[in-house]
Amino acid sequence: MNIELAKEIDARWNSRTKPLGSLGRLEDLARDYCLIREETVPKLERLGLYLYAADHGITEEGISLYPKEVTRQMLANFEVGGAAVNVLARQHGVNVQIIDAGVGIGTRNFAREPAMTPVECDAHLAAGRADAREASSKFDLVGIGEMGIGNTSSAAAMLAAITGRSGSEVAGRGTGLDAQGVRHKAQVIDLAIEHHKLSRAPAKQVLQTVGGFEIARMTGFLMEAHRLKLPVMLDGFITGAAALAAVRMEPQTRGVVFFSHRSAERAHGLLLEELDGDPLLDLGMRLGEGSGAVLGMHLVVCAMRLYLEMASFESAQVSRSDS
Amino acid sequence: MNIELAKEIDARWNSRTKPLGSLGRLEDLARDYCLIREETVPKLERLGLYLYAADHGITEEGISLYPKEVTRQMLANFEVGGAAVNVLARQHGVNVQIIDAGVGIGTRNFAREPAMTPVECDAHLAAGRADAREASSKFDLVGIGEMGIGNTSSAAAMLAAITGRSGSEVAGRGTGLDAQGVRHKAQVIDLAIEHHKLSRAPAKQVLQTVGGFEIARMTGFLMEAHRLKLPVMLDGFITGAAALAAVRMEPQTRGVVFFSHRSAERAHGLLLEELDGDPLLDLGMRLGEGSGAVLGMHLVVCAMRLYLEMASFESAQVSRSDS
Numbered sequence: 001m002n003i004e005l006a007k008e009i010d011a012r013w014n015s016r017t018k019p020l021g022s023l024g025r026l027e028d029l030a031r032d033y034c035l036i037r038e039e040t041v042p043k044l045e046r047l048g049l050y051l052y053a054a055d056h057g058i059t060e061e062g063i064s065l066y067p068k069e070v071t072r073q074m075l076a077n078f079e080v081g082g083a084a085v086n087v088l089a090r091q092h093g094v095n096v097q098i099i100d101a102g103v104g105i106g107t108r109n110f111a112r113e114p115a116m117t118p119v120e121c122d123a124h125l126a127a128g129r130a131d132a133r134e135a136s137s138k139f140d141l142v143g144i145g146e147m148g149i150g151n152t153s154s155a156a157a158m159l160a161a162i163t164g165r166s167g168s169e170v171a172g173r174g175t176g177l178d179a180q181g182v183r184h185k186a187q188v189i190d191l192a193i194e195h196h197k198l199s200r201a202p203a204k205q206v207l208q209t210v211g212g213f214e215i216a217r218m219t220g221f222l223m224e225a226h227r228l229k230l231p232v233m234l235d236g237f238i239t240g241a242a243a244l245a246a247v248r249m250e251p252q253t254r255g256v257v258f259f260s261h262r263s264a265e266r267a268h269g270l271l272l273e274e275l276d277g278d279p280l281l282d283l284g285m286r287l288g289e290g291s292g293a294v295l296g297m298h299l300v301v302c303a304m305r306l307y308l309e310m311a312s313f314e315s316a317q318v319s320r321s322d323s
Numbered sequence: 324m325n326i327e328l329a330k331e332i333d334a335r336w337n338s339r340t341k342p343l344g345s346l347g348r349l350e351d352l353a354r355d356y357c358l359i360r361e362e363t364v365p366k367l368e369r370l371g372l373y374l375y376a377a378d379h380g381i382t383e384e385g386i387s388l389y390p391k392e393v394t395r396q397m398l399a400n401f402e403v404g405g406a407a408v409n410v411l412a413r414q415h416g417v418n419v420q421i422i423d424a425g426v427g428i429g430t431r432n433f434a435r436e437p438a439m440t441p442v443e444c445d446a447h448l449a450a451g452r453a454d455a456r457e458a459s460s461k462f463d464l465v466g467i468g469e470m471g472i473g474n475t476s477s478a479a480a481m482l483a484a485i486t487g488r489s490g491s492e493v494a495g496r497g498t499g500l501d502a503q504g505v506r507h508k509a510q511v512i513d514l515a516i517e518h519h520k521l522s523r524a525p526a527k528q529v530l531q532t533v534g535g536f537e538i539a540r541m542t543g544f545l546m547e548a549h550r551l552k553l554p555v556m557l558d559g560f561i562t563g564a565a566a567l568a569a570v571r572m573e574p575q576t577r578g579v580v581f582f583s584h585r586s587a588e589r590a591h592g593l594l595l596e597e598l599d600g601d602p603l604l605d606l607g608m609r610l611g612e613g614s615g616a617v618l619g620m621h622l623v624v625c626a627m628r629l630y631l632e633m634a635s636f637e638s639a640q641v642s643r644s645d646s
Contacts, residue, residue: 022498024609066644067642084346
């Protein structure tokens with residue numbers, strides 16, 4: 001951390017007309033944003049959301065409540081602006097970049113064979129890095145989100161494999177499975193990890209073997225974002241799995257990551273612990289699409305506007321504390 | 324509750340392109356807003372914040388870190404738009420109504436004598452009711468906020484008296500007291516409750532004896548809001564004390580109240596338990612001014628926009644779940 005810069009930021013906050021520290025995490029948010037941007041008064045005007053969609057071969061195993069076709073249908077819904085994330089993005093002035101990371105083609109069924117070849121995995125990581133470079137030229141703050149029927153199974157399998165946990169610890173309801181469905185999902189994950197000898201395997205191998213195209217692309221995005229000093233707001237469980245892979249592959253990635261919300265997807269808490277992430281919101285959401293990320297970006301904007309626009313004790317002629 | 328209306332609201336939510344219930348508390352928020360308004364698709368366009376400022380005689384007891392003059396100075400800061408709540412209100416399209424509920428005059432020192440006479444208390448309750456009637460004609464959703472050096476002592480004393488708790492259970496840091504300051508504040512509260520024989524006294528008597536002008540006015544506002552079906556977003560600890568008094572005086576008031584955030588002021592948790600309130604946000608804020616209320620109102624707007632603007636499965640031609 002740049003100590004001089006941190007001091008300047010704190011001095012600005014502490015001269016604003018409010019009791020010291022009384023804006024709580026909003027003060028931390030603005031501070032972190034400035035530190036990532038390496039400026040005392042950075043601008044924060046252009047907001048982007050990279051929304052990745054992809055199909056998953058693992059849907060053959062009956063691990064989702066919705067048919068695989070919904071991924072393509074929702075991609076069309078994103079294009080016409082009818083999905084939840086479109087509504088939130090319009091409201092908050094967020095520019096949505098919809099990216100087909102493999103709808104139709106999709107990954108292979110990781111219950112039987114690796115989801116991707118090493119070459120495919122590298123290609124998606126590289127594409128994500130290219131997205132981040134584009135994002136860095138267009139936006140001051142970026143969120144990532146995803147859509148892909150079956151992808152909570154991929155994310156859960158990644159979490160289990162990377163951290164050496166069992167399927168029953170990581171499998172959740174996804175779009176709405178019942179208890180029996182969750183047990184089946186856990187078994188599919190356990191069998192895949194055993195079959196591929198993946199427990200505690202390196203993150204890149206895990207990503208290639210049980211990940212998804214959209215997850216690989218977000219992983220590449222996050223690693224490149226660090227190089228570009230581009231702050232990235234995560235959404236929930238799936239984007240968290242991408243962040244876990246990215247941080248294990250390039251630990252410094254953690255420094256540009258914000259955590260928007262605590263998802264209702266069961267194992268998100270474990271993921272957050274692994275990443276030492278403390279989300280801003282806890283609204284019981286479990287939709288994906290970047291819906292939580294948009295709300296999280298909005299709080300960074302609130303924080304920066306307070307930081308930049310509030311009067312100082314001097315300018316407003318307000319007395320400071322007696323202490 | 325209107326059961327037919329609730330069914331219509333749920334049917335609309337469940338036909339939107341998302342897994343059932345996946346927007347979590349945002350779905351509850353929109354539902355509650357519609358139920359208060361008694362409409363299936365109510366509009367939510369005009370947002371207001373009633374911001375009350377008043378002085379407190381209890382400041383003579385040295386229970387605040389800031390000099391009493393700060394109340395008047397901050398009132399001026401609100402007028403020119405330099406305070407935190409002004410920044411947030413501008414950002415979120417919230418119309419701020421700044422109300423001088425007794426700056427300069429102020430309440431009497433409740434350590435020695437009742438803060439208000441019964442006639443004064445009634446006058447402030449009536450003024451608050453009149454504010455709510457005005458608010459109802461101007462706004463679809465209203466927040467309340469306050470500024471008054473010394474008013475966490477008033478609010479804490481009200482909480483202690485109404486619920487039969489001790490000063491040490493309810494006294495917090497306010498604008499930033501140290502441990503010794505908090506102990507002194509607790510003693511002042513205990514002595515006042517004993518002196519006025521106020522433990523478990525009726526809420527109106529408590530309000531008159533240890534309350535504040537701004538708190539009485541917010542109490543009247545809340546009781547009238549229920550009659551008008553006007554949803555009101557609370558801020559933190561002080562507005563919570565007003566809500567506690569209002570709900571004890573007229574229990575049905577609870578039905579129009581939203582809780583924006585969990586304040587870092589220590590006894591806010593106790594207050595929320597008394598009111599069975601589960602705040603939307605927990606950002607460690609403890610500023611007052613309605614700053615949390617503005618963020619809370621924004622989430623209601625998000626919820627209603629999602630509810631009103633999202634596509635249905637039919638219109639977007641998205642398949643429903645297999646269940």
